[in-house]
Amino acid sequence: MPSDTVVVGRSAAGRYALIDLDADASPSRAIEVDDDRFAALVMAREAEGDVRWVWADSSVVYPGLLKAGVRVARAWDLRLVHAILRDASAVSDDHGLRDAVSWDAATTAPADGDTLFDLGESASGVPESADAAVSEYRRQVAAIASSTNPGALWLLCAAESAGSLIAVELHAVGVPWSAAAHERLLESELGPRRGGGLPANIERTAAAVRAALGDPAASLDSQPRLLRSLHRAGLLVQSTSRWELAEHDHPVVAPLIAYKKLMRLYTANGWAWLNEWVSEGRFRPVYVPAGVVTGRWASSGGGALQIPRTLRTAVRADPGWTLVTADVAQLEPRVLAAMARDTVLAEAASGRDLYAGIVERGAVASRGEAKLAMLGAMYGATTGESGRLLPRLRRTFPRAMGLVDEAARTGEDGGVVHTWLGRTSPAAGDSWRDLQSRASEAAASGIDETRARRSARDRGRFTRNFVVQGTAAEWALAWLADLRSRLAGLDEVDAARAAPASGPVFARSAHLAFFLHDEIVVHTPIEHAEAVADAVRASAASAGRLLFGTFPIDFPLDLRIGETAEKG
Numbered sequence: 001m002p003s004d005t006v007v008v009g010r011s012a013a014g015r016y017a018l019i020d021l022d023a024d025a026s027p028s029r030a031i032e033v034d035d036d037r038f039a040a041l042v043m044a045r046e047a048e049g050d051v052r053w054v055w056a057d058s059s060v061v062y063p064g065l066l067k068a069g070v071r072v073a074r075a076w077d078l079r080l081v082h083a084i085l086r087d088a089s090a091v092s093d094d095h096g097l098r099d100a101v102s103w104d105a106a107t108t109a110p111a112d113g114d115t116l117f118d119l120g121e122s123a124s125g126v127p128e129s130a131d132a133a134v135s136e137y138r139r140q141v142a143a144i145a146s147s148t149n150p151g152a153l154w155l156l157c158a159a160e161s162a163g164s165l166i167a168v169e170l171h172a173v174g175v176p177w178s179a180a181a182h183e184r185l186l187e188s189e190l191g192p193r194r195g196g197g198l199p200a201n202i203e204r205t206a207a208a209v210r211a212a213l214g215d216p217a218a219s220l221d222s223q224p225r226l227l228r229s230l231h232r233a234g235l236l237v238q239s240t241s242r243w244e245l246a247e248h249d250h251p252v253v254a255p256l257i258a259y260k261k262l263m264r265l266y267t268a269n270g271w272a273w274l275n276e277w278v279s280e281g282r283f284r285p286v287y288v289p290a291g292v293v294t295g296r297w298a299s300s301g302g303g304a305l306q307i308p309r310t311l312r313t314a315v316r317a318d319p320g321w322t323l324v325t326a327d328v329a330q331l332e333p334r335v336l337a338a339m340a341r342d343t344v345l346a347e348a349a350s351g352r353d354l355y356a357g358i359v360e361r362g363a364v365a366s367r368g369e370a371k372l373a374m375l376g377a378m379y380g381a382t383t384g385e386s387g388r389l390l391p392r393l394r395r396t397f398p399r400a401m402g403l404v405d406e407a408a409r410t411g412e413d414g415g416v417v418h419t420w421l422g423r424t425s426p427a428a429g430d431s432w433r434d435l436q437s438r439a440s441e442a443a444a445s446g447i448d449e450t451r452a453r454r455s456a457r458d459r460g461r462f463t464r465n466f467v468v469q470g471t472a473a474e475w476a477l478a479w480l481a482d483l484r485s486r487l488a489g490l491d492e493v494d495a496a497r498a499a500p501a502s503g504p505v506f507a508r509s510a511h512l513a514f515f516l517h518d519e520i521v522v523h524t525p526i527e528h529a530e531a532v533a534d535a536v537r538a539s540a541a542s543a544g545r546l547l548f549g550t551f552p553i554d555f556p557l558d559l560r561i562g563e564t565a566e567k568g
Contacts, residue, residue: 174282380461411463
């Protein structure tokens with residue numbers, strides 16, 4: 001814990017209270033300030049040196065500070081950390097943390113109102129007082145210290161808190177977005193915008209689908225009705241997914257897949273989306289750190305995690321700026337190799353495409369088979385082609401396959417698993433346990449037994465993937481946090497070269513603009529592009545060392561510098 005730890009909350013008088021803590025997390029000095037002085041005081045303390053801000057919820061506190069031109073280097077998000085420690089299997093003595101149910105609050109969206117700083121329960125659902133924050137922080141520090149793996153848990157909580165700052169910053173700066181390029185794409189794909197009906201290309205494709213079905217009145221947007229039309233036309237599919245449709249040779253397949261693609265673009269990212277989510281040259285999605293149980297981020301507005309690749313041409317740097325885009329090659333299999341200490345799999349991945357390395361090891365015959373088998377191992381697809389290939393992976397990479405197989409068995413037995421740093425999977429629910437208990441009774445029906453086995457396998461697939469996906473999310477957080485610090489050390493450009501739409505804190509400096517699981521986009525002045533690229537690579541290497549030490553696994557990046565985020 002750094003020497004300067006400052007808890008932020010409300011005083012009994014309703015003013016802002018900043019409480020300095022000493023090394024044992026005891027209050028040593030308190031300052032109360034009025035609303036209009038809060039941002040200036042935070043800025044002054046940041047200028048003094050190393051400080052970690054402890055507050056209830058970054059998504060509530062930090063937006064106002066950014067709006068006032070104040071960036072903080074480090075914080076501790078009590079709400080997010082509480083969720084980690086409350087469920088962590090490494091925490092045996094929680095020092096009352098699990099009883100502090102007032103901190104069990106759902107994630108909130110970043111505050112965009114006029115209030116500079118608001119810790120009210122109406123906004124975040126967690127306590128607003130500084131005294132409550134101090135008490136919770138004490139509980140958290142004590143729970144980590146007495147856990148079975150305090151170093152890993154502290155690192156996880158620090159990374160989660162860094163992620164909470166980054167999520168707010170990403171929303172504040174936005175993704176540089178060309179509305180003109182977006183509109184050109186829509187017109188090219190869908191046809192000109194029409195006020196009284198669907199665009200012409202969609203209507204034309206819909207007519208082709210109905211003609212292939214021989215049903216002029218077929219409903220294409222109702223799954224049950226469309227399935228009935230397909231069945232009447234002789235296409236006996238169970239769903240209308242692209243993958244299942246593509247397995248069949250029927251005249252309706254091609255136009256139906258095209259129709260679904262066009263309708264998704266129109267409904268999810270069409271003109272209505274553009275009007276709602278893009279303004280002043282920025283798309284500002286709402287990120288939700290740890291919005292997925294594995295620790296992966298989610299999005300509660302704008303669909304940031306579902307932007308189709310066709311729209312990459314609309315992600316466009318400001319004049320005098322450029323984009324550095326990077327994504328990690330095969331992140332989850334590489335993380336699996338490191339977690340399992342599987343040197344054979346690590347060697348297959350070293351300096352090259354991991355799937356090609358698996359082929360060279362003789363485990364399977366083609367890259368396609370390698371990818372299918374590895375994804376099946378991590379996601380629990382143990383039947384069909386994946387199931388046929390899995391035994392070959394087990395023979396070639398026994399340590400890695402043993403790790404995910406053991407996680408699956410634990411889940412099937414109702415146990416919990418944890419990531420590399422200690423995020424723990426949810427416990428099996430009462431209904432799940434009741435079903436397993438009924439199925440084990442002598443008088444159990446065949447239906448109960450079948451349902452219980454299916455339920456156990458489902459839970460095993462979940463825990464199998466939890467350990468890998470969750471650890472990959474931890475690596476990504478470490479990558480983001482390290483990169484954020486490196487970018488902060490780059491020089492600012494002069495005011496004439498500023499990008500005002502990025503906000504007062506980042507208008508003149510390179511900054512993270514987008515994040516998607518294993519991919520980042522940095523918006524940077526052109527002259528800093530190579531330095532940013534070096535920082536991105538160095539941060540990826542640093543994240544690997546931070547989590548996995550000297551284990552010989554690399555995390556190669558597909559890195560591009562250009563005006564748009566479009567892949568070449």
